[in-house]
Amino acid sequence: MNILKLEMLSKEAFAPFGEVIEIEGSDWHPINGGTTRRYHHLAPIDAGPEGGRPGISMARGQAFSYPVFVSMLERHPAGSQAWIPCTQTAFLVVVAPNGPDGRPDETGLRAFRASGSQGVNYRAGTWHHPLTTLDRQGDFIIVDRVDGAPNCDEADLRATYLIDGSLKGA
Ligand SMILES: NC(=O)N[C@@H](O)C(=O)O
Ligand code: NI
DSSP: OEEOOEEEOOHHHHTTTEEEEOSTTOOOEEEGGGTEEEOOOOSOOOOTTTTOOEEEEEEEEOEEOSSEEEEEEEEOTTSOEEEEESSOOOEEEEEEOBOTTSSBOGGGOEEEEEOTTOEEEEOTTOEEOOOEEESSOEEEEEEEEOSOOSOOEEEEEEEEEEEOSOBTTO
16 A cells, blocks of 8 residues: 655745645735735636636535545646635645646655645646544635636546655655
């Protein structure tokens, strides 16, 4: 069995795949007479080259516990997809680069643990595992393309990867 070690999610580590949406470490400027901090434009919304329709949805993810088994990934070629926790629930972010054959490059598979204060914005075409909420059920805001254009490729991985919660380098 292939063990996939977890990395803590950071803007820098996730940069090849998209953006991390979080208050911690992000720039802000005061608004509303200084009573509010605006953390402006943390991630772009991409609704496709021909200008699809972006929208805001919500999701309630069931709780998963370790070990988590990953055997497939998906991607949205026609737009970005953001997942933002609104109940402080941690979740798994499993991503891979695109391979020369148009399938996930499993040699570059990476697993991150997003804290309940972090969201992610998957860049259009980024291979990722569907929502995997950790420890308890969690509600999320989704920002992605909602106009019904074909926008989800799935790929079975050549192996099954086990995530047991252990950290890379630990
Ligand atoms: N299909 C959908 O809304 N969710 C998936 O894209 C996912 O990333 O979980
Ligand atoms: Ni998705």
